Amino acid sequence: MEDNVLFNQLDILRGDLPLEKMKNVAIPIYSLQFLKNNQKIPEEATVSNVLKHEDNLVGSLIHAFNIVENEYPELKGIYDIFPSKELSQKVLFNFLLQVNNMKFANNVWADLMEKLFNYLYENEGKKGGAHYSPESVNQLGIALLQPQSGTFYDGAAGVGATTVEAQKYARETNGNIQLFGQEVNYNNWALAKFNLLFHCVENADLRLGDTLLKPAFVEGKNIEKFDRVMMDFPFSMNITDYENLIDDTLNRFIYGKPPRRSADMAFIMHGLASLNQKGKAVFVVTNGTLFRQGVEGTIRQNMITADVVETVIALPENIYAETGIQTNLLVLNKNKPIERQGKILFINAEEEFKQLNRRRKLLNHENIKKIVNAYEKGTQIKGFSKFVKTNMIEDADLLCKRYLEDGEIEVDTFGKVKVSQDKINNQPNNKSLSNLTESIYRGLNVSSKSVEEGVGEYKIIKLSDVKDGDINLEELTQVTLKRKSKVEMYLVQRGDLIISNRGTSIKIAVVPHVDENIILSHNFLGIRCNNQLDPYFLKEYLESPVGQYMLTSKQIGTNILTINPKDLEDIKIPVPEIEAQMEIVEGFHDMKSSIQERLQQLEEEKKQLQLQLYDYMGIRDSFEII
Numbered sequence: 001m002e003d004n005v006l007f008n009q010l011d012i013l014r015g016d017l018p019l020e021k022m023k024n025v026a027i028p029i030y031s032l033q034f035l036k037n038n039q040k041i042p043e044e045a046t047v048s049n050v051l052k053h054e055d056n057l058v059g060s061l062i063h064a065f066n067i068v069e070n071e072y073p074e075l076k077g078i079y080d081i082f083p084s085k086e087l088s089q090k091v092l093f094n095f096l097l098q099v100n101n102m103k104f105a106n107n108v109w110a111d112l113m114e115k116l117f118n119y120l121y122e123n124e125g126k127k128g129g130a131h132y133s134p135e136s137v138n139q140l141g142i143a144l145l146q147p148q149s150g151t152f153y154d155g156a157a158g159v160g161a162t163t164v165e166a167q168k169y170a171r172e173t174n175g176n177i178q179l180f181g182q183e184v185n186y187n188n189w190a191l192a193k194f195n196l197l198f199h200c201v202e203n204a205d206l207r208l209g210d211t212l213l214k215p216a217f218v219e220g221k222n223i224e225k226f227d228r229v230m231m232d233f234p235f236s237m238n239i240t241d242y243e244n245l246i247d248d249t250l251n252r253f254i255y256g257k258p259p260r261r262s263a264d265m266a267f268i269m270h271g272l273a274s275l276n277q278k279g280k281a282v283f284v285v286t287n288g289t290l291f292r293q294g295v296e297g298t299i300r301q302n303m304i305t306a307d308v309v310e311t312v313i314a315l316p317e318n319i320y321a322e323t324g325i326q327t328n329l330l331v332l333n334k335n336k337p338i339e340r341q342g343k344i345l346f347i348n349a350e351e352e353f354k355q356l357n358r359r360r361k362l363l364n365h366e367n368i369k370k371i372v373n374a375y376e377k378g379t380q381i382k383g384f385s386k387f388v389k390t391n392m393i394e395d396a397d398l399l400c401k402r403y404l405e406d407g408e409i410e411v412d413t414f415g416k417v418k419v420s421q422d423k424i425n426n427q428p429n430n431k432s433l434s435n436l437t438e439s440i441y442r443g444l445n446v447s448s449k450s451v452e453e454g455v456g457e458y459k460i461i462k463l464s465d466v467k468d469g470d471i472n473l474e475e476l477t478q479v480t481l482k483r484k485s486k487v488e489m490y491l492v493q494r495g496d497l498i499i500s501n502r503g504t505s506i507k508i509a510v511v512p513h514v515d516e517n518i519i520l521s522h523n524f525l526g527i528r529c530n531n532q533l534d535p536y537f538l539k540e541y542l543e544s545p546v547g548q549y550m551l552t553s554k555q556i557g558t559n560i561l562t563i564n565p566k567d568l569e570d571i572k573i574p575v576p577e578i579e580a581q582m583e584i585v586e587g588f589h590d591m592k593s594s595i596q597e598r599l600q601q602l603e604e605e606k607k608q609l610q611l612q613l614y615d616y617m618g619i620r621d622s623f624e625i626i
Contacts, residue, residue, distance in 0.1 A: 006112055009098045016091045020124050023116065024081045027194045032064055033102050034109050034198060041068055047100045057092050058084045078190040106200055113198040117159060122321050132158055133232040134319055136363035138165040141230045141282040141329060143372045148175030150227035153274055155211040156267065157181035160192030162230050167201045179204035180226065182211045212245055212266050223250050223273045229281035233267040236286065256299040264289045265299050272308065278335040285330050290398040291556050300396035307390065308332045311345040311375055314400035316353040318361045340378065343387045347374050348404040399556060409549045419549040427574035434569035436533040442565060443520035444490040449482065456480030460519045461492070463500060466507045476518065490519045497527040497535045499542065501563040506551055508542055510535045525565055537581035540588065541573055
C-alpha cells in the first residue's frame with residue numbers, strides 16, 4: 001500500500017519535472033512530514049501549515065526548510081537542492097495534499113526511501129545510477145566487513161546507501177558504530193544527509209568535498225584512521241588536477257603514483273591509507289583495475305608484496321543499472337590472520353545471481369550467504385574459491401578467472417573437454433613462446449585517420465578475410481596509408497602466424513607466400529617464429545583443446561575480451577626438434593587430405609544411393625539436378 005502512495009505521488013510531479021529532478025522535490029518535502037510524525041519540528045514547519053499558504057506555497061516551504069535547518073544545524077544546506085522555480089502552484093499543492101496524509105512508522109519511512117532511491121536508480125539511466133550502489137552489492141560488502149563496532153568510513157559516499165547499510169548491520173547485531181563519509185557532489189551529499197535522516201542515523205559525520213584533492217578527515221600530517229572502509233567510487237574517472245593530487249603531503253600514495261587517466265588506484269590507496277593497523281576495506285572495482293599494467297600493475301604488486309590483499313571476488317555482469325560490465329570486490333586487510341598471510345583468496349561469484357529482469361541481475365540472500373561463508377571459513381570449492389600464494393600471482397594480475405579456471409572448454413571438433421593444467425606444465429621439452437619467436441607484434445589500428453580504403457600499394461587483413469584457418473588473399477582490401485612511419489611493424493611475411501585478439505571466437509592462420517605488401521589489422525596479433533618452431537606446428541597446437549584452453553585463459557577485458565602480446569609470450573609449448581615438427585605436421589596434413597578426399601567420395605556414393613532409391617520409388621524422372 002505504501003508503495004502505491006509513493007509512486008502515485010511521483011506521478012503528480014511527472015508533468016512538471018524530469019525523473020532526475022523529482023527526488024529534489026519529493027525528498028525535502030517528505031522530510032518535513034517525517035519530522036512531524038516524530039514530533040521534532042514546530043507546527044510552523046509542517047506540511048499542513050504550508051498548505052494554509054496556497055497563494056505562496058514555495059515561499060512557505062522555504063520558510064519551513066529554514067526553520068528545520070535552524071533547529072538542526074547538521075542539516076544546514078541540504079534543502080538548497082529544492083528546485084523552487086520549476087514547479088507550478090497546482091502541481092505543488094496536489095503533491096503537498098498527498099504528503100500531508102502520510103503517517104508512517106520510522107521503519108516504513110526508511111523502507112520507502114530505499115524503494116524511492118532504487119526506483120530512481122533503475123530508471124534514471126546512467127545519469128542517475130552513477131552515484132548509487134546496488135543494494136545487494138552494499139549488503140555483500142558490509143557482510144564481509146561486519147562493522148559491528150568502532151568506526152566506518154566511505155570516501156565516495158554518493159547518496160549514503162553504503163553508510164546506511166553499515167548502520168543497519170550494527171543495529172541488527174546490537175552493535176554501536178560511528179559513521180564517517182565524504183561526497184564531492186553537492187546534490188548527492190544533500191540526498192545522503194536526507195537518507196541518513198530517514199533511517200534515524202544520528203551518529204554520522206558526512207562532509208562535502210573532494211576526497212582525493214581535499215580529504216575532510218585529517219589528523220596532523222596523515223589521513224584519519226578507521227576500523228572499516230567501503231568505497232564504490234566512479235569507475236575510471238579522470239583526475240582533473242593531477243599535479244595537485246600527486247603532490248600529496250598525507251602519505252597516501254606510498255604504493256606508487258596513481259595514473260592520470262584513471263582515479264581507481266588513487267581511491268584505493270586513499271581508502272587503504274584510511275585504515276588503522278587492524279583495519280579492513282572493501283572496494284568495488286572493474287576488471288581493468290585488477291589487470292591493467294604500467295603504474296597500476298606496479299601499485300598492485302606493491303600491495304601484494306606488503307600482503308594487504310586478502311580477497312578478490314568476481315561479481316556477475318549487469319549488476320549495475322548504468323553499465324553491463326563485470327565488477328569485483330577487492331578486500332584489503334592490514335591485519336590478515338596468520339593462516340592467510342602470504343595468500344590471496346579468489347572467489348568466482350560470476351554465476352551467483354538472481355535475474356531481476358531481462359538485462360539486470362542482483363545477488364539474493366543465498367548468493368550473498370554462499371560468498372560470505374567461503375570468505376569467512378576460507379573454504380576452497382572447486383571452480384568457486386581458491387587460495388593462491390602471493391608468490392604465484394603472475395604480473396600482479398588479480399583477475400579471478402586466471403586462478404579459478406576449471407579446465408573445461410568447448411571446442412568445435414570434440415565438444416566439451418577437460419584440460420589438465422598440471423599435465424600441460426609437466427610436458428617434456430616445454431618452452432615458452434617468447435623463446436620460440438623472433439617477435440610477437442600488433443596489427444595496425446585501422447581508422448579513417450590511418451588509412452584510405454579502395455586504392456593503394458598495400459592490402460590489409462581483416463577478421464572477415466580469415467575463414468576455416470586460411471587467409472582469402474584474393475579478397476583483401478587495398479589501402480593507402482596516410483602515415484607510413486613504422487609501416488614495417490605491421491607488414492606480414494611468409495610463415496607468420498596470425499591470431500585474432502578480440503572476441504570469443506579465435507581465428508588462426510599462417511601467411512602463405514605473398515608478393516604484395518600486406519598489413520595486419522588491429523584485430524590480429526602476428527607471431528614470427530624462429531628456427532626452433534614451425535608455424536604450422538604452432539597453428540595445430542593452438543587449435544588443439546590444450547591450445548584453445550591456453551588462449552582463452554589469457555583473454556582479459558570487460559565488454560570485449562582481448563589478448564595482449566605479452567600474455568602470449570608465457571604460453572608453454574612442448575616442442576620436438578624442428579625436423580620432427582615438420583614431419584608430424586606434414587604427415588597430419590597428408591592424412592587429413594586423404595580423409596577429406598575419401599569423405600567426398602563417400603558423400604558422392606551416398607548421393608548415388610539416394611538416386612537409386614528414387615528410381616525404385618518411381619520418382620527419379622520427376623526432378624532434374626541443376
